[in-house]
Amino acid sequence: MPAAYETERYGMExxxxxxxxxxxxxxxxxxxxxxxxxxxxxxxxxPNGAGKSxxxxxxxxxxxxxxxxxxxxxxxxxxxxxxxxxxxxPCLISSTVEKNIxxxxxxxxxxxxxxxxRVGTLAAELGLTHLLGRRTEGLSLGEVQKTAxxxxxxxxxxxxxxxxxCASIDxxxxxxxxxxxxxxxxxxxxxxxxxTHDLAQAGRLADQVVLxxxxxVVEACGAEKFFSHPDKEETRKFTGGELLV
Ligand SMILES: Nc1ncnc2c1ncn2[C@@H]1O[C@H](COP(=O)(O)OP(=O)(O)OP(=O)(O)O)[C@@H](O)[C@H]1O
Ligand SMILES: [Mg+2]
Numbered sequence: 424m425p426a427a428y429e430t431e432r433y434g435m436e437x438x439x440x441x442x443x444x445x446x447x448x449x450x451x452x453x454x455x456x457x458x459x460x461x462x463x464x465x466x467x468x469x470p471n472g473a474g475k476s477x478x479x480x481x482x483x484x485x486x487x488x489x490x491x492x493x494x495x496x497x498x499x500x501x502x503x504x505x506x507x508x509x510x511x512x513p514c515l516i517s518s519t520v521e522k523n524i525x526x527x528x529x530x531x532x533x534x535x536x537x538x539x540x541r542v543g544t545l546a547a548e549l550g551l552t553h554l555l556g557r558r559t560e561g562l563s564l565g566e567v568q569k570t571a572x573x574x575x576x577x578x579x580x581x582x583x584x585x586x587x588x589c590a591s592i593d594x595x596x597x598x599x600x601x602x603x604x605x606x607x608x609x610x611x612x613x614x615x616x617x618x619t620h621d622l623a624q625a626g627r628l629a630d631q632v633v634l635x636x637x638x639x640v641v642e643a644c645g646a647e648k649f650f651s652h653p654d655k656e657e658t659r660k661f662t663g664g665e666l667l668v
Contacts, residue, residue, distance in 0.1 A: 434462035434612040435496040435505070435581045437482065442491035444477055444638075452477050452488070452638040461496075462612035463630035464604060466619055466646070468661070474638040475618045476586055482616065483508045483584045495582070504531075506582035511590050513571030520546075520562070520570050521555040527578040545573040548606070549599055565596030572600055576607060583607070585617040589624065601628055622662060626650055634658050 437459035444452040452474040459465045467475050480486040482493060484501040485508070495502050507527070515523050521542055528538045546552045549569045554562070562570065568588055575583060585604075589597040605628065607613040619625050625632055625646070632649040634641040634657070642649065642658040653659055 434614040435502070436461035436494075437582070437614070437616075438492075438494040438497075439482075440492045440494075442478075442481065442488050442493065444474075444481065444486070444488050450638055452481070454478070454491070454638075454640055457633065457640055457643055459614065459616060459633075460631055461614055462608065464608055464615045464617065464628045465631040465633060466617050466625035466629035467633045467635060468619060468622065468625055469635035469641075470661075472637075473635040475635055477638075478635065479508070479584050479586050479616065479618055502582070505580055506584070507575045507578075507580045508584040508586070509568075509571050509575050509588050511587040513567060515559040515562075515567060515570060515574075517559060519555065520551060520557050520559060520566075523559060523570050524551075524555075524573045524577055526574060531578055541577055542573075545577060549573050549603055565592040568592055569596060569599060572603060576603070579611060579613075581614060583613055583615045585615070587618050587620065589619070589621065597624070604628060622650075634661055 439454055439457040442452060442454045443450065467478065469475055477486065481488045483506065484503060492499060516526060524542045524545060525538045528541060542555070546555055549572065551566070551569055551573060554566060559567070559570065572588065589600055601624065604615055608615060617628065629646040631643065632646050633643040636657065642653055642655045644653065649658060650662055653662070
């Protein structure tokens with residue numbers, strides 16, 4: 424990997440058009456048009472079953488839609504090498520924390536020196552340095568989640584998808600993860616899409632918020648507008664803690 428890559432800013436706009444997914448007769452996703460802005464953090468929120476994970480899985484190329492298109496930086500080709508996903512319950516390799524973080528770099532044939540340097544930096548940033556030699560079995564949920572995030576960020580993806588990464592972890596680990604995401608956005612311009620049930624987290628992180636309900640986009644706009652003066656009554660109810668029926 425050329426050294427210049429390190430200092431470049433990058434990110435990727437996503438354009439979604441007429442995306443549909445059904446299970447039998449149940450349509451779980453039906454999005455006419457949605458743009459995820461380049462180089463920002465977009466929070467996807469909505470009630471259980473709204474289709475948030477389905478949307479992320481389709482965007483990440485883990486699931487096929489029935490219909491519609493996704494354009495990644497203007498191209499319909501899924502850029503698997505430039506993007507990655509962190510799940511609520513990440514699957515770590517049964518090995519050490521260090522080997523897990525290094526794994527994407529080994530796959531991409533980075534030099535041993537570069538791997539050592541990147542793993543060291545990420546571990547320090549996420550408070551994982553003392554755990555590098557530990558095996559992954561027996562790690563706490565927060566440690567697992569931070570290891571998965573470090574692994575995802577190690578190759579500097581242009582696009583990062585996160586499905587409720589902080590759902591079962593404590594406020595301190597949550598803060599470390601949020602700081603890391605904001606740093607990547609600031610320094611690298613990484614395009615980040617995060618599903619969260621925590622509206623306060625969406626407020627702390629997001630530039631853009633998308634509210635999904637029953638597979639449809641209720642509102643997608645800048646975070647400030649979303650929380651203070653949304654266009655839709657349903658958005659106001661949702662942010663106000665009322666049930667959406
Ligand atoms: N394999 C499947 N077969 C049938 N229905 C499914 C399947 N996977 C998901 N669904 C349905 O699709 C809908 C959307 O599910 P999805 O997991 O995307 O929602 P979500 O917004 O991520 O919800 P949560 O907040 O609970 O994680 C739900 O009604 C769910 O029951
Ligand atoms: Mg989900």
